[in-house]
Amino acid sequence: MADTVQNYVELHDINKNYGDFQASHQINFGIEKGKLVALLGPSGSGKTTILRMIAGLETPDSGEIKIDGQVVNHIPANKRGIGFVFQSYALFRYMTVYDNIAMGLQIQKVPKQQIKERVTELLDLVSLKGLENRYPNQLSGGQRQRVAFARAIAPNPQLLLLDEPFAAIDAKVRQELRSWLKEMIGKLGITSIFVTHDQDEAMEVADEIILTNRGRIEQIGSPSEIYTYPKTAFTASFFGQNAQLEGYQAFHTFGDVPGADKALIRPEFVKVYKLDEKQQYPESASIGTVEQISFRGDRTELQINVNGLLITAKRNLGESPIAVGEQVKVFLYRIFVLKGEEVILLENEAVNSNYFNI
Amino acid sequence: MGHLFKEKKKRSGGSRLSCIAMIGPVVVWMLLFLLVPLLYVICISFLSKNSYGGAGLPVTLQGYLGMLQSEYGRIFLQSLWLSGKTTLICLLFGYPFAWIIAHAPKKWKPFLLLLLMLPFWINSMIRIYGWITLLRSQGVVNQMLMAAGLIQKPLDILYTDGAVLFGMVYDLLPFTVLPIYTSIEKLDHSLVEAAQDLGAGKWHVFTRVILPQTMPGIFAGSIQTFIPSLGLFYISDMMGGAKTMYIGNLIKNQFLSARNWPLGAALSIVLILITLMLMRLYTKVGSLDDMV
Ligand SMILES: Nc1ncnc2c1ncn2[C@@H]1O[C@H](COP(=O)(O)OP(=O)(O)O)[C@@H](O)[C@H]1O
Numbered sequence: 112m113a114d115t116v117q118n119y120v121e122l123h124d125i126n127k128n129y130g131d132f133q134a135s136h137q138i139n140f141g142i143e144k145g146k147l148v149a150l151l152g153p154s155g156s157g158k159t160t161i162l163r164m165i166a167g168l169e170t171p172d173s174g175e176i177k178i179d180g181q182v183v184n185h186i187p188a189n190k191r192g193i194g195f196v197f198q199s200y201a202l203f204r205y206m207t208v209y210d211n212i213a214m215g216l217q218i219q220k221v222p223k224q225q226i227k228e229r230v231t232e233l234l235d236l237v238s239l240k241g242l243e244n245r246y247p248n249q250l251s252g253g254q255r256q257r258v259a260f261a262r263a264i265a266p267n268p269q270l271l272l273l274d275e276p277f278a279a280i281d282a283k284v285r286q287e288l289r290s291w292l293k294e295m296i297g298k299l300g301i302t303s304i305f306v307t308h309d310q311d312e313a314m315e316v317a318d319e320i321i322l323t324n325r326g327r328i329e330q331i332g333s334p335s336e337i338y339t340y341p342k343t344a345f346t347a348s349f350f351g352q353n354a355q356l357e358g359y360q361a362f363h364t365f366g367d368v369p370g371a372d373k374a375l376i377r378p379e380f381v382k383v384y385k386l387d388e389k390q391q392y393p394e395s396a397s398i399g400t401v402e403q404i405s406f407r408g409d410r411t412e413l414q415i416n417v418n419g420l421l422i423t424a425k426r427n428l429g430e431s432p433i434a435v436g437e438q439v440k441v442f443l444y445r446i447f448v449l450k451g452e453e454v455i456l457l458e459n460e461a462v463n464s465n466y467f468n469i
Numbered sequence: 470m471g472h473l474f475k476e477k478k479k480r481s482g483g484s485r486l487s488c489i490a491m492i493g494p495v496v497v498w499m500l501l502f503l504l505v506p507l508l509y510v511i512c513i514s515f516l517s518k519n520s521y522g523g524a525g526l527p528v529t530l531q532g533y534l535g536m537l538q539s540e541y542g543r544i545f546l547q548s549l550w551l552s553g554k555t556t557l558i559c560l561l562f563g564y565p566f567a568w569i570i571a572h573a574p575k576k577w578k579p580f581l582l583l584l585l586m587l588p589f590w591i592n593s594m595i596r597i598y599g600w601i602t603l604l605r606s607q608g609v610v611n612q613m614l615m616a617a618g619l620i621q622k623p624l625d626i627l628y629t630d631g632a633v634l635f636g637m638v639y640d641l642l643p644f645t646v647l648p649i650y651t652s653i654e655k656l657d658h659s660l661v662e663a664a665q666d667l668g669a670g671k672w673h674v675f676t677r678v679i680l681p682q683t684m685p686g687i688f689a690g691s692i693q694t695f696i697p698s699l700g701l702f703y704i705s706d707m708m709g710g711a712k713t714m715y716i717g718n719l720i721k722n723q724f725l726s727a728r729n730w731p732l733g734a735a736l737s738i739v740l741i742l743i744t745l746m747l748m749r750l751y752t753k754v755g756s757l758d759d760m761v
């Protein structure tokens with residue numbers, strides 16, 4: 112990792128074991144000040160462990176954690192000045208909303224009047240005005256989440272950590288809270304790391320994604336970078352709505368990668384034509400049968416059987432409808448070929464022969 | 470709380486008959502061994518003392534009026550004071566005790582809990598006799614101290630108010646420890662971590678997170694200690710040499726030596742009322758427990 116950019120948070124060669132289990136293996140990354148970063152990965156991949164080590168709630172077995180240029184390995188959690196929003200919120204059940212939010216400031220012995228001003232300001236910020244005398248069990252999930260957020264930022268932390276902040280909230284409110292949180296963190300300018308297992312959430316909210324898998328980091332990059340140019344087989348298969356193909360060579364217009372025969376196809380790589388529709392590259396399309404159609408609101412999703420390989424494709428509502436059992440032409444723009452841990456992006460040679468634009 | 474109870478009753482309901490079959494024996498038992506003696510005591514408390522040392526007609530308020538003597542008021546206060554001290558000391562020792570058990574390695578816990586319960590298997594009076602043989606002037610403790618040359622003549626350990634307090638604490642400590650232990654076991658550790666992230670050191674973690682969460686246990690433990698301590702007459706008899714009078718002794722004496730049954734019964738009724746009031750507090754704590 113280049114030291115040219117001054118990172119606010121840096122992890123160097125972090126390892127952490129629970130007994131024989133390797134929860135973190137050689138974790139390295141840096142986060143620039145003011146960035147909103149997602150730690151993304153499947154459940155059990157070690158995201159929470161990383162977050163807890165940064166917060167000081169867990170001690171790494173080896174490696175260095177730096178915050179603002181200072182090694183913090185031996186600084187206890189209560190001296191790190193980091194805000195933490197727990198997955199289960201961990202609100203103090205026996206305290207009112209007001210006292211929950213005020214707790215950090217009370218510990219710092221901030222004068223009462225100042226605490227009152229700050230809490231009032233925060234209640235306003237998270238739209239909980241009038242609820243300050245309620246107890247956590249008298250709030251909805253979304254309200255609790257906002258109390259947890261207000262409590263964490265009340266002492267003005269320079270770094271905010273959020274563990275699955277939306278996991279316990281129902282789908283509809285979750286969408287609102289995502290945009291709310293992104294806006295809020297942008298406004299406050301706090302360097303933030305949030306954990307999620309939801310790729311859509313990470314891509315929508317984060318400036319940068321750190322993808323974890325089995326205690327290791329698979330890839331780091333901006334959402335579009337990591338989505339479009341996966342560097343490992345895991346990354347390629349984690350993002351998007353992939354169909355896996357055994358024996359991709361059946362689609363003869365792709366180059367051959369020696370030693371590999373698995374490929375991933377995302378729906379956006381596929382174009383479907385009715386037999387009578389005009390098509391740009393007629394010689395390189397395959398014929399398939401539509402097996403299933405699911406309505407998705409703004410589009411339909413087709414499951415197409417091409418020589419025994421099942422491919423998912425999308426079709427916009429404006430296009431002429433296709434029926435189950437119909438024969439269609441299927442054209443693949445590109446595929447991800449998997450070779451062990453590697454992933455190779457192959458373009459359809461028919462496209463390449465005409466023009467080089469992707 | 471009340472509505473929770475109703476729900477439970479509805480669920481376990483089944484048929485009315487099976488319900489009666491289930492609680493029937495309990496009701497009979499309660500009637501026979503609780504309600505009947507209680508009614509008997511209430512009746513006696515309104516009778517007058519007769520010349521044979523029992524109770525008889527006419528119906529009077531003698532028993533209750535007799536309680537108004539300033540001496541008895543003092544004894545009541547003394548008892549409350551002793552019980553209060555006992556409860557406080559039990560809390561001071563019991564809390565760390567419960568904490569140690571709750572944080573002991575998993576395989577040790579059942580053993581430590583067993584040690585705590587072990588005294589229950591031996592009659593409490595016998596255990597008090599044990600202490601007497603240890604603490605009396607020719608007892609093991611004094612002999613050892615003299616043999617070691619630490620003291621010249623035996624210390625007066627036994628038959629002091631301190632000895633009574635010690636005996637009470639010894640006898641009731643498990644009642645304090647168990648509810649506190651339960652509440653410590655239930656502690657939500659993520660709240661401790663949340664407080665640490667907000668900058669809380671050991672002191673704030675204890676006062677702002679651990680204490681409030683274990684308050685129901687502290688409350689329950691206090692009441693479970695305080696109530697039985699009010700009626701423990703034999704400890705002050707045996708370890709205090711009956712030098713200072715407490716409610717328990719007073720009641721016992723009215724029935725066995727002073728032979729004033731109406732007064733004894735009236736005192737009992739007042740003690741029961743105090744206890745009931747405390748029990749009410751206790752059920753309030755139950756609903757507090759739901760919240761924490
Ligand atoms: N305190 C612990 N003791 C033992 N194993 C743990 C502990 N914490 C986490 N683990 C294990 O480490 C792995 C990673 O956990 P975690 O970091 O919580 O994953 P994630 O947040 O990505 O779901 C999991 O398999 C989990 O069982």
Ligand SMILES: [Mg+2]
Binds near residue numbers: 158159160274275306
């Ligand atoms: Mg997690």
